[in-house]
Amino acid sequence: MNRLHTLAADPAPSPLERVGVRRVNDFAIVLIGSSKGGLAALQKLLGFLPATFKTPVVIVQHRMESAEDLLVELLQKNTELYLKEVEDKDIINRGVIYLAPAGYHLLIEEDHFALSTEGPVSASRPSIDVLFESAAEEFGSKVVGIILTGMNRDGAQGLKKIKEAGGITLVQDPEEAEARQMPDAAIAASKVDYILALEGIGRFLNSGGAAPFPFPPNGGKLSVPQ
Amino acid sequence: MLNPKIEQIEFELLLEGIYQAYGYDFRDYAPASLRRRVQKSMDNLGVKTISEFQDKILHEKESFVHFLNTVSIDVTAMFRDPDFFLAVRQKIVPIIRELPSVRIWHAGCATGEEVYAMAILLQEENLYNKVRIYATDMNAVVLDKAKNGIYPLKNIQDCTANYHKSGGSHEFSTYYTAKYNNVIMKPELKKNIVWAQHNLVTDRSFHEFDLILCRNVMIYFERPLQEHVHQLFLDSMPIGGILGLGKKETMYSSAFRPNYMEMDGNAKLFRRVK
Ligand SMILES: C[S@@+](CC[C@H](N)C(=O)[O-])C[C@H]1O[C@@H](n2cnc3c(N)ncnc32)[C@H](O)[C@@H]1O
Numbered sequence: 325m326n327r328l329h330t331l332a333a334d335p336a337p338s339p340l341e342r343v344g345v346r347r348v349n350d351f352a353i354v355l356i357g358s359s360k361g362g363l364a365a366l367q368k369l370l371g372f373l374p375a376t377f378k379t380p381v382v383i384v385q386h387r388m389e390s391a392e393d394l395l396v397e398l399l400q401k402n403t404e405l406y407l408k409e410v411e412d413k414d415i416i417n418r419g420v421i422y423l424a425p426a427g428y429h430l431l432i433e434e435d436h437f438a439l440s441t442e443g444p445v446s447a448s449r450p451s452i453d454v455l456f457e458s459a460a461e462e463f464g465s466k467v468v469g470i471i472l473t474g475m476n477r478d479g480a481q482g483l484k485k486i487k488e489a490g491g492i493t494l495v496q497d498p499e500e501a502e503a504r505q506m507p508d509a510a511i512a513a514s515k516v517d518y519i520l521a522l523e524g525i526g527r528f529l530n531s532g533g534a535a536p537f538p539f540p541p542n543g544g545k546l547s548v549p550q
Numbered sequence: 551m552l553n554p555k556i557e558q559i560e561f562e563l564l565l566e567g568i569y570q571a572y573g574y575d576f577r578d579y580a581p582a583s584l585r586r587r588v589q590k591s592m593d594n595l596g597v598k599t600i601s602e603f604q605d606k607i608l609h610e611k612e613s614f615v616h617f618l619n620t621v622s623i624d625v626t627a628m629f630r631d632p633d634f635f636l637a638v639r640q641k642i643v644p645i646i647r648e649l650p651s652v653r654i655w656h657a658g659c660a661t662g663e664e665v666y667a668m669a670i671l672l673q674e675e676n677l678y679n680k681v682r683i684y685a686t687d688m689n690a691v692v693l694d695k696a697k698n699g700i701y702p703l704k705n706i707q708d709c710t711a712n713y714h715k716s717g718g719s720h721e722f723s724t725y726y727t728a729k730y731n732n733v734i735m736k737p738e739l740k741k742n743i744v745w746a747q748h749n750l751v752t753d754r755s756f757h758e759f760d761l762i763l764c765r766n767v768m769i770y771f772e773r774p775l776q777e778h779v780h781q782l783f784l785d786s787m788p789i790g791g792i793l794g795l796g797k798k799e800t801m802y803s804s805a806f807r808p809n810y811m812e813m814d815g816n817a818k819l820f821r822r823v824k
Contacts, residue, residue: 412769412799413776425798428769431582439769439798440583441625458582 351492352466353416353432354379354529355459357452357482359386359474361502363395365522366472367402370421372526375404379468381421382410382430382459384452386474389427396423412439424450431458446478456482465490470525472496474506484514494518494525560600561585564607571608574618574688575751578775584621591620615691622689623770624660628667628701628709631797634765635671635716637817642761642792643675652681655759655786657750658767659685662696667713668763669739670725674718678742684757686748697745699735701726706733751775755785762787765796765818773803780806784822793820 358365362385373381385395393409399421400407407421408414410430414437416422424430428439429450445451452471456479459467469486471479473496487493493516498504500521510516520528565577576584588603595613597603606613629635646652656665665685672678687693710722726733748756750767762783768776783793784806793810795818801807810820 410798412796413773413803428798429583431580431586433580433582433772438580438582440586440623441766441769442583442586442623443625454586461582461585 349379350466351379351468352463353459354381354468354470355456355486356381356383356470356472357456357474357479357506358383358472359448359476359478359503359506361473362386363398364502365496366399368522369472369526369529370399370403370405372523372530373403373405373421374530377405377529378418380416380418381405382416382424382455383421384424384430384450384455384479386448386450386452386476386478387426389449393426399423410437410439413437424455426450429454431455432462433458434462446481447476448478452479453482457485460485460489460491463489463491467491468494470494470496471507471510472522473501473503475503476506477509479506480509480513483510483516487514487516492517494520494528496525497521557600560604561588564588564600564604567604567608568614568617572614573752574749576621578751578772578778579770580772583623583770587621587623588617591617594620618689619691622660622687622692624687624689624692626660626663626766627705627712628663629712629716629718630664631817632712632715632717634794634797634817635667635712637814637819638668638794639671639675639717641813641817641819643671643677645792646672646677646681646760647675649760650680652677652761653757653759654681654683654761655757655763656683656685657748657762657764657783659687659693659696659745661692661701662699662745663701663709664763664765665696665743666699666725666735666739667716669743670713670718671716673739674720681742683743684746684759685743686746688747688749688751690747693745693747697740699740700732701735703728703731703733750779750782755782757786759787759791761792761794763794765794765799767796769796769799777805780804784809787822789822789824791822793822794818795820 396407396409403421405419405421409423409425416435416437427449429442431438431440431454446453456469467486469483469491471483483493495507495510495516497519498507501507569575569577592603595606595616597606607617659665662685665683669678672681685696713722726735768779799818801820809822809824811823813819813821
């Protein structure tokens with residue numbers, strides 16, 4: 325918390341950041357939470373990330389603990405970035421997409437991950453809320469939080485914490501989501517920055533350097549050119 | 551909003567106080583999940599600030615016990631990770647078969663399900679009689695539950711499925727007696743198990759073991775404390791001894807990695823070679 329965050333891309337604010345505009349590259353981490361319908365949504369979304377995407381991405385996708393774990397393989401097919409299921413105390417590296425393992429909560433400690441088998445939180449393990457809250461505590465305003473399709477309410481409280489810490493929050497447009505409960509719950513719990521279709525979220529992340537989507541200094545929904 | 555720096559100081563003082571007063575050392579535990587448990591314990595005890603919590607914990611033994619129960623995340627299950635137990639059957643059983651007598655240590659056994667699973671497996675392989683299992687945990691409350699071996703009936707369906715996935719071919723119901731909403735593990739499974747309180751952080755090596763299982767315990771420790779525990783394990787096993795970790799635990803950044811050969815990367819089984 326009061327220690328240095330080696331992950332922050334640039335310790336000094338960029339010129340744009342100084343006037344209140346931030347871009348994905350200025351962030352320490354991008355977090356994505358998804359549940360029912362998440363596989364298809366993630367496959368589509370990851371397709372938008374360029375191979376040069378540097379900000380670490382962390383995904384919590386709800387799934388059965390006992391399920392044969394093919395998720396890593398399935399998702400890896402959609403991206404040139406290295407995709408890894410997290411193991412205990414893995415260092416968070418730039419240019420890597422991380423996936424929370426089935427049956428464990430994923431937390432963030434300074435520059436590395438930690439796991440926990442604490443019981444389900446928000447009826448889920450891994451829980452999106454647990455990851456989002458711990459990232460908000462660790463990285464404050466340098467977090468991008470994204471909630472995609474799902475049939476429960478996990479992630480709503482975590483996204484709120486990210487927003488409160490000054491991070492940027494995005495939610496998949498409930499109209500487009502395969503299951504709208506999770507996006508709806510997130511939108512109801514806090515004032516999110518963007519409500520976008522997957523393509524919009526994808527373009528938002530992809531725009532990392534060019535900033536066609538400047539972050540509003542004080543949050544608030546922007547209309548997004550499609 | 552609380553000043554995070556002050557809160558950090560309070561948190562560290564709390565852990566220091568607990569160590570001084572009760573001898574339990576959480577100072578090098580992984581902070582993110584420890585904080586969650588402290589918060590949970592505070593919520594349950596109805597206190598708002600860490601200082602208030604510290605006051606309660608230091609002055610009331612019951613509050614400390616409550617905290618200890620919250621902080622020792624004792625979530626476990628019989629034959630959790632069937633692949634692990636399958637690997638035990640396939641790779642460890644043949645080694646154990648060759649030994650005249652065998653000592654196994656379950657470090658951080660929580661409520662004991664993993665220990666009974668091991669006893670069942672060994673009995674099926676006709677090895678249980680020459681084995682002594684030491685099952686330890688820092689928390690006396692969970693150890694009592696482990697000793698009793700009484701578990702909710704509603705969990706049994708999952709356990710049975712996992713038992714079969716792990717290579718078990720018997721009728722799982724022969725290992726317990728169902729009573730009301732619970733099952734009681736058969737007494738013959740308990741006969742070679744020694745239950746004892748032992749803290750991996752503050753207690754020393756107490757024996758030499760052929761197999762040490764410490765699964766999903768060290769995930770709650772920061773790296774330096776994990777290294778401390780690895781030293782303890784090395785002090786507690788001969789060359790040829792085997793260490794089993796949890797499914798998502800690794801040794802790759804440990805200074806002790808060269809002491810081991812990987813027996814099964816997936817099941818996280820390591821054999822001591824030097
Ligand atoms: C999640 S359980 C692991 C249960 C089982 N091994 C499994 O994998 O299913 C973690 C256990 O570690 C115990 N534990 C935590 N810190 C410990 C320490 N310093 N010494 C001994 N046991 C400890 C806790 O009391 C808890 O029962």
